Amino acid sequence: MTGSTVLQARGLTRQYGQNSGLVRAVDEVDLDVPAGQTLAIMGPSGCGKSTLLHMLGGLQRPTDGQVWLAGRRIDTMSERAAARLRRDTLGFVFQAFHLMDELTAVENVELAALLAGQSPRRARRRALDLLDRVGLADRATHLPSALSGGQRQRVAIARALSNEPLVVLADEPTGNLDSAATLDVLRLFEELRTTGQTLVVVTHDARITAVADRVISMRDGAFADDSQLVSATAGTVYNGLR
Numbered sequence: 756m757t758g759s760t761v762l763q764a765r766g767l768t769r770q771y772g773q774n775s776g777l778v779r780a781v782d783e784v785d786l787d788v789p790a791g792q793t794l795a796i797m798g799p800s801g802c803g804k805s806t807l808l809h810m811l812g813g814l815q816r817p818t819d820g821q822v823w824l825a826g827r828r829i830d831t832m833s834e835r836a837a838a839r840l841r842r843d844t845l846g847f848v849f850q851a852f853h854l855m856d857e858l859t860a861v862e863n864v865e866l867a868a869l870l871a872g873q874s875p876r877r878a879r880r881r882a883l884d885l886l887d888r889v890g891l892a893d894r895a896t897h898l899p900s901a902l903s904g905g906q907r908q909r910v911a912i913a914r915a916l917s918n919e920p921l922v923v924l925a926d927e928p929t930g931n932l933d934s935a936a937t938l939d940v941l942r943l944f945e946e947l948r949t950t951g952q953t954l955v956v957v958t959h960d961a962r963i964t965a966v967a968d969r970v971i972s973m974r975d976g977a978f979a980d981d982s983q984l985v986s987a988t989a990g991t992v993y994n995g996l997r
């Protein structure tokens with residue numbers, strides 16, 4: 756892990772509604788994610804995980820506070836500039852997948868790389884490799900409508916990695932997976948960890964902590980606990996899952 760911070764938030768806050776209906780979905784969160792870290796943010800349903808992740812990726816505006824992605828302030832950027840910064844630095848796995856219905860699995864995965872200007876050949880090769888790593892080599896030419904929920908989720912994970920992004924933000928990436936598919940995804944995350952990829956995963960799946968360097972517990976929009984794990988221990992726990 757190197758020292759530079761690739762993702763940073765200060766006083767990050769998002770409110771919904773007003774007066775008696777006011778919800779502080781995310782409440783003054785400070786966060787520093789160093790390059791190469793695998794961070795798991797855990798918490799119960801409704802505690803603000805998706806809202807936090809969307810703000811970190813510049814997909815949703817905070818009510819208050821600041822976010823820097825790759826050293827650039829993303830929360831005040833124009834939509835267009837934020838989209839460009841995301842294209843160049845970020846892979847996002849949505850809780851609801853958001854695949855393009857009219858594109859096959861492999862076309863969905865390679866799209867981000869093509870938009871960023873990679874050669875079609877190289878983008879296709881990487882997309883097929885990623886699909887293979889999430890256990891979907893034989894589903895590459897299927898449309899999302901011909902895939903199960905868990906298979907779509909794995910396509911969404913492969914897609915987030917297609918462009919070799921600086922940071923991957925993943926929202927509940929194993930929420931629809933059985934234990935075999937979860938293991939495929941954990942193995943992939945473990946591999947990413949060893950290659951120095953920065954990964955932030957929000958989840959209520961405790962198995963994710965097996966491949967994390969750091970675990971933050973979230974309650975009612977705020978961080979309740981922040982612990983650094985010893986990487987060697989993470990490896991051991993992970994081995995226990997096989």
Ligand SMILES: Nc1ncnc2c1ncn2[C@@H]1O[C@H](COP(=O)(O)OP(=O)(O)OP(=O)(O)O)[C@@H](O)[C@H]1O
Pocket residue numbers: 771772778779780798799800801802803804805806807850959
């Ligand atoms: N558009 C909205 N309008 C009003 N309240 C919202 C809106 N979106 C989210 N909330 C509220 O904000 C809180 C945080 O929601 P969020 O989706 O971030 O939770 P989460 O931790 O991702 O939950 P889950 O684990 O179920 O995905 C919840 O109480 C939710 O009801």
Ligand SMILES: [Mg+2]
Pocket residue numbers: 804805806850926927
């Ligand atoms: Mg959520």
